[in-house]
Amino acid sequence: MSDIKSLTKKIKQFRDERDWKQFHNHKDLAVALVLEAAELLEHFQWKNLQEADQHAQENKQAISDELADIAMYLLELADNLRVDLSKAIEQKLKKNTIKYPVEKAKGKHTKYNNL
Numbered sequence: 001m002s003d004i005k006s007l008t009k010k011i012k013q014f015r016d017e018r019d020w021k022q023f024h025n026h027k028d029l030a031v032a033l034v035l036e037a038a039e040l041l042e043h044f045q046w047k048n049l050q051e052a053d054q055h056a057q058e059n060k061q062a063i064s065d066e067l068a069d070i071a072m073y074l075l076e077l078a079d080n081l082r083v084d085l086s087k088a089i090e091q092k093l094k095k096n097t098i099k100y101p102v103e104k105a106k107g108k109h110t111k112y113n114n115l
């Protein structure tokens with residue numbers, strides 16, 4: 001069983017033991033995912049790159065917790081929507097490889113339509 005499938009199973013078990021499926025609809029999972037991403041952003045808000053790097057080193061556990069919150073909602077939402085996240089990532093990487101060919105995109109932050 002892939003890591004994603006195994007983790008999704010554990011997340012669903014946690015949810016179901018608490019009878020929370022009733023609250024975890026697509027809309028609210030998407031909202032929760034973005035709110036957790038905002039909690040991650042709070043760690044870096046108003047800091048310059050050096051301060052953000054220092055903060056990340058000193059708050060690795062708290063940042064790790066936020067990343068886990070984001071990932072858990074992502075995995076649960078993908079499962080609810082019957083999206084195979086491994087496949088979706090593989091497919092999106094293929095699309096991005098075409099959008100951003102190495103010879104055009106290397107070392108540039110330009111959006112694909114301006115390459």
Ligand SMILES: [Mg+2]
Pocket residue numbers: 036039065066069
């Ligand atoms: Mg959080």
